[in-house]
Amino acid sequence: MGSIDQYLDLYKENRDAxxxxxxxxxxxFREVAFNAIGDNQLPKRGAESYEKTSIDEMFxxxxxxxxxxxxxxxxxxxxxxxDVPNMSTWMSFIVNDMFHASLTSRHKMPEGVIVDSLSRVxxxxxxxVAKYYGTVAPLEDTGVALNTxxxxxxxxxxxxxxxxxxxxxxxxxxxxxxxxxxxxxxxxIVLEDDAEAQLLVCDHTQDSEHKYLSSQVVExxxxxxxxxxxxxxxxSSATTSRYSRLFARQATGSNLLINSTTLMCGTTRxxxxxxxxxxxxxxxxxxMAIGTDHQxxxxxxxxxxxxxxxxxxxxxxxxxxxxxxxxxxxSILVAPNATYTEAYQSNRNLLxxxxxxxxxxxxxxxYNDEVKCSHGATTGQLDAAALxxxxxxxxxxxxxxxxxxxxxMVDVIDTVRMEGLRDRLRHLVEKRFYGQQMLCGECxxxxxxxxx
Amino acid sequence: MDNILLEVKNLxxxxxxxxxxxxxxxxxxxxxxxxxxxxxxxxxxxxxxxxAGHPSFTVTEGEVVFHGKNxxxxxxxxxxxxGLFLSFQYPVEIPGVSMVNFMRAAINEKRKYFxxxxxxxxxxxxxxxxxxxxVELDNKLAxxxxxxxxxxxxxxxxxxxxxxxxxxxxxxxxxxxxxxxxDALRIVAGGVNKLKTEDNATIVIxxxxxxxxxxxxxxxxxxxxxxxxxxxxxxxxxxxxxKGYDWIKQEIDN
Numbered sequence: 001m002g003s004i005d006q007y008l009d010l011y012k013e014n015r016d017a018x019x020x021x022x023x024x025x026x027x028x029f030r031e032v033a034f035n036a037i038g039d040n041q042l043p044k045r046g047a048e049s050y051e052k053t054s055i056d057e058m059f060x061x062x063x064x065x066x067x068x069x070x071x072x073x074x075x076x077x078x079x080x081x082x083d084v085p086n087m088s089t090w091m092s093f094i095v096n097d098m099f100h101a102s103l104t105s106r107h108k109m110p111e112g113v114i115v116d117s118l119s120r121v122x123x124x125x126x127x128x129v130a131k132y133y134g135t136v137a138p139l140e141d142t143g144v145a146l147n148t149x150x151x152x153x154x155x156x157x158x159x160x161x162x163x164x165x166x167x168x169x170x171x172x173x174x175x176x177x178x179x180x181x182x183x184x185x186x187x188x189i190v191l192e193d194d195a196e197a198q199l200l201v202c203d204h205t206q207d208s209e210h211k212y213l214s215s216q217v218v219e220x221x222x223x224x225x226x227x228x229x230x231x232x233x234x235x236s237s238a239t240t241s242r243y244s245r246l247f248a249r250q251a252t253g254s255n256l257l258i259n260s261t262t263l264m265c266g267t268t269r270x271x272x273x274x275x276x277x278x279x280x281x282x283x284x285x286x287x288m289a290i291g292t293d294h295q296x297x298x299x300x301x302x303x304x305x306x307x308x309x310x311x312x313x314x315x316x317x318x319x320x321x322x323x324x325x326x327x328x329x330x331s332i333l334v335a336p337n338a339t340y341t342e343a344y345q346s347n348r349n350l351l352x353x354x355x356x357x358x359x360x361x362x363x364x365x366x367y368n369d370e371v372k373c374s375h376g377a378t379t380g381q382l383d384a385a386a387l388x389x390x391x392x393x394x395x396x397x398x399x400x401x402x403x404x405x406x407x408x409m410v411d412v413i414d415t416v417r418m419e420g421l422r423d424r425l426r427h428l429v430e431k432r433f434y435g436q437q438m439l440c441g442e443c444x445x446x447x448x449x450x451x452x
Numbered sequence: 453m454d455n456i457l458l459e460v461k462n463l464x465x466x467x468x469x470x471x472x473x474x475x476x477x478x479x480x481x482x483x484x485x486x487x488x489x490x491x492x493x494x495x496x497x498x499x500x501x502x503x504a505g506h507p508s509f510t511v512t513e514g515e516v517v518f519h520g521k522n523x524x525x526x527x528x529x530x531x532x533x534x535g536l537f538l539s540f541q542y543p544v545e546i547p548g549v550s551m552v553n554f555m556r557a558a559i560n561e562k563r564k565y566f567x568x569x570x571x572x573x574x575x576x577x578x579x580x581x582x583x584x585x586x587v588e589l590d591n592k593l594a595x596x597x598x599x600x601x602x603x604x605x606x607x608x609x610x611x612x613x614x615x616x617x618x619x620x621x622x623x624x625x626x627x628x629x630x631x632x633x634x635d636a637l638r639i640v641a642g643g644v645n646k647l648k649t650e651d652n653a654t655i656v657i658x659x660x661x662x663x664x665x666x667x668x669x670x671x672x673x674x675x676x677x678x679x680x681x682x683x684x685x686x687x688x689x690x691x692x693x694x695k696g697y698d699w700i701k702q703e704i705d706n
Contacts, residue, residue: 384507389544392504393558393614394532394565403557407548407597 002041003060004146008034011149014067021069022152023122025129029139033148036139042146052327052359053269053298055143058241063182063213065150072096072177087420089170089200090115092155096175097183099155110163118154118188129156132190136219136247136275143271144245147184147217154186157199161223164196168229168418171199173214175240176206185216189230193223193251198418199230205237212240220248220256224278227255229417232270235263235428238293242268252278252307259415260287261425262297263432272301276310276338283312286415290432291324291356298327301345305338314345317412319405319433320356331363334371341368345375350382350408352401402433457482457519457653458622464513465502471512472498474678480622483650487664487689488657490675491697496657497541499675500626504538505531519621532558533565535621535652539611539628546598551610554598555580555617562618583616587643605636612643623647624655629663641666661693676704 011018011034019027045054066072072095090107092115093100099117106115114121122129137144155171173185191197205212222228234242242265250256262268274283289297303312318326332343349358362375382404390400409429416422460478464471472495480486490496502509503516505528516523521534546554559579560570571579580594587609599607608628615623625644629637644654644667656667664672664686672688673680676697681704682688692700 383544383546385544386546388506388528389540389546390549390554390557391528392532392538392540393554394529394562394618395554395557396529396561397527399557399561403549403553404546407546410548 002044003056004037004040004042004142006062007059007065007146007150008037010065010067017067018150018152021067023119023126023129025122025126025133026119026151029134029148033139033145036145037142037149040142040145042142049300049329051329051361052325053267053296055243055269058213058243058267058269059182059215061180061211061213063211064177064179065182065184066096066098067152069098069152071098084200084420084424087168087418087424089168091170091172094155094171094173094183094185096177096181097153097185099153110165112160113163113165114156114158115169116156118156118186119152121156121158128158129188132219132221133188134219136221136249137217137245138247141245143215143243144217147186147215147245150184150215151186151217152184154188157187157189157197159191159195159197159226161192162194163192165198168198168200168421171201173201173203174206175204175212175214175236177210177212180211182213182215185214187216187218189218189220189228191222191226191228194225195223196227198228200421201230201232203232203234203236203242205240208237208239210239212236214240214242214244216242216244218244218246220246222248222250222254222256224251225253226251229257229259231259231261231416231418231421233261233263233425233428234265234268236265238266238295240266242270244269245271245273247273247275249275249277250281250283253280254278255282257284257415257417258286259412260299261428262287262289263428264290265295265297267296269298270300272299273304274302274312275304275306276312277306279307279309281307281310283310284415285312285314286412287316288409288412288429289316289318289320289326290409290429291318291320291326292322293324294322295324296326297324299330300328301330303330303332303343303345305332305334305341305343308337308339308341310338311342312344315412315415316347317409318349318358319352319408320349320358321352323353323355325357325359327359328377329361329363330375331365332373332375334366334368334373336367339368339370341371341373343371343373347377348408349377349379350405351379352382352405405433406430455481456517458523459517460514461516462514463502463511463516465498465509465511467498467509472678473502475514476678476680478673478680480653480655482621482653484671485648485654485656485667485669487669487672488655488675488680489659489672489689489692491701492659494675495678496675497626500538500624500655500657503531503624504528504536529561530565532618532620533562537615537618537620537623539608539615539623539625541627541630543599543602543607543611545600545602547600549598551594551596551598552580555614558614559617579617583613586616586646587612588639589613604631605633605640608632608636608640609643612640612647616643616647619647621652622655623652624657625667626657627659628656629658629660637663638666661689664689674700676700
């Protein structure tokens with residue numbers, strides 16, 4: 001018995017309704033997913049690579065699932081704008097789990113580029129979705145199978161061969177509902193060969209009265225010599241849980257940057273599985289997490305080097321205060337044929353209180369000799385010498401601590417390849433450390449009402 | 453004139469239960485330069501750390517009065533606001549904190565302490581420019597992280613630059629000459645001399661006489677085994693340079 005059973009029952013009882021409000025391509029996966037789950041349970045705390053986070057517990061609450069695709073009325077959300085100064089984006093929204101295009105979302109977008117509801121694309125161009133959907137996220141993984149079983153919609157991003165987007169795409173995920181809700185979110189991102197795109201994803205929770213769970217699977221397929229940046233910023237609430245799985249497959253000569261920020265959350269588990277199948281790829285995976293109160297942030301990465309002359313680098317940093325807890329498990333696997341691999345991993349953490357806890361487990365498995373690899377993890381406190389130096393110049397202990405905590409995150413922020421966003425992140429981190437609540441109305445990415 | 457800036461009386465202090473300072477007495481008046489010399493391990497750096505309020509050291513006895521205030525009761529930051537400045541022997545590198553943010557925080561916290569409004573951006577930049585000139589500090593260092601990747605000479609110049617900005621009443625230069633070549637030494641000492649007024653005072657802690665060729669002391673104290681064992685004028689430093697510390701050690705130990 002486990003928390004997955006209630007979702008399996010939900011599926012069995014509502015099979016037809018689920019299918020009726022989705023598309024054939026997505027529906028064709030459900031029975032396979034159902035069978036793949038079989039008697040499997042969601043990972044419990046202590047399971048392999050889930051040592052500090054129980055997904056089973058995360059899904060145990062009786063969340064509503066919007067199977068009949070009711071349009072949940074959202075006041076602010078429908079006209080919500082997450083604006084990054086000095087940066088114009090093509091912006092779309094996912095309200096709970098429903099895709100909403102905004103006025104700016106298609107303006108002057110190059111021919112052939114798709115940014116749309118996944119089920120709509122699956123209905124209009126079923127072959128395109130069928131070609132990629134479910135090809136990088138494995139159904140043997142129970143979490144992925146559950147998402148596949150219930151996902152009725154999501155977002156499809158498709159960049160045709162040779163297209164280089166001049167502006168970043170932006171996706172704003174919003175939770176807002178009159179009941180406790182689980183959103184089944186699904187992203188399918190495809191870059192054909194020689195394409196370039198940047199995507200900023202912001203997760204927000206609009207009210208703190210209800211409990212929310214986001215079950216998210218992101219599939220990214222990157223063509224040869226393509227370049228893709230994804231910036232994933234969670235600024236939700238203490239009542240929000242997030243189980244996110246990101247799977248990427250990189251073809252020859254491609255370049256992938258994943259930058260993940262957990263500014264505010266309840267319980268978050270992010271998984272990153274990168275499959276490097278083509279020679280000469282670059283992969284940069286960077287993440288930071290700021291924990292206060294009882295927040296829990298867990299990042300888990302698997303970088304799978306299966307081709308030669310590839311370079312991957314990982315940097316994860318946590319600052320944990322109060323009773324917050326963090327976990328990082330990262331593994332690099334270098335296959336026998338992945339010669340001349342360079343793979344690095346670093347996890348550094350600051351504990352700002354005596355009760356915050358960090359669990360870290362870096363792993364490296366190498367099956368050939370022609371590699372340069374390293375991994376390292378440190379967990380410590382603020383540098384006492386720096387603190388005293390600052391205080392001796394008149395900077396109060398509190399201010400000095402805040403400055404040092406911000407400074408600690410600088411190299412993660414510096415991995416961002418968009419200047420406007422880098423400045424914004426710096427500002428957001430500063431605001432977060434100074435304890436200002438990040439409610440949407442006053443949210444630091446400055447939310448304006450947009451007349452549509 | 454009995455205008456006393458700093459009065460140290462029978463100061464005993466130590467670290468982790470080990471007593472290092474064993475009864476220091478020192479009186480400093482505005483306008484004076486005091487040199488504190490002594491062999492390694494005599495307690496010179498401990499004295500500067502204790503005066504600046506380093507939390508690792510514990511004062512077990514004695515008192516320190518700084519222009520009428522009980523210095524030992526003040527936090528390190530309030531000691532700074534009240535006009536005490538320590539130029540570190542080993543200035544600390546703070547990756548990720550830019551010099552600009554560091555100095556702005558230092559200045560504005562001091563202004564807040566005296567109920568003054570924060571400095572405007574243009575006034576701040578003007579002040580930085582003006583003070584940088586005193587120690588010929590390169591503008592490009594201002595955009596870097598505090599002391600990160602600075603050469604030994606740049607670090608020490610940066611200390612004197614901060615001193616120039618904060619305009620302390622009492623500066624303690626802890627082995628400011630260590631690790632400096634002769635040109636850097638001249639610039640650093642020149643900076644210190646430019647900042648000297650009738651109202652402020654300087655304590656120069658040094659192992660060698662060399663720095664005292666540039667910064668002329670009014671008084672020279674010899675610290676040994678946690679006590680000031682001898683006080684004299686500039687000629688004492690010259691004598692130490694010539695004869696070393698052994699004769700003093702012998703005198704005291706016997």
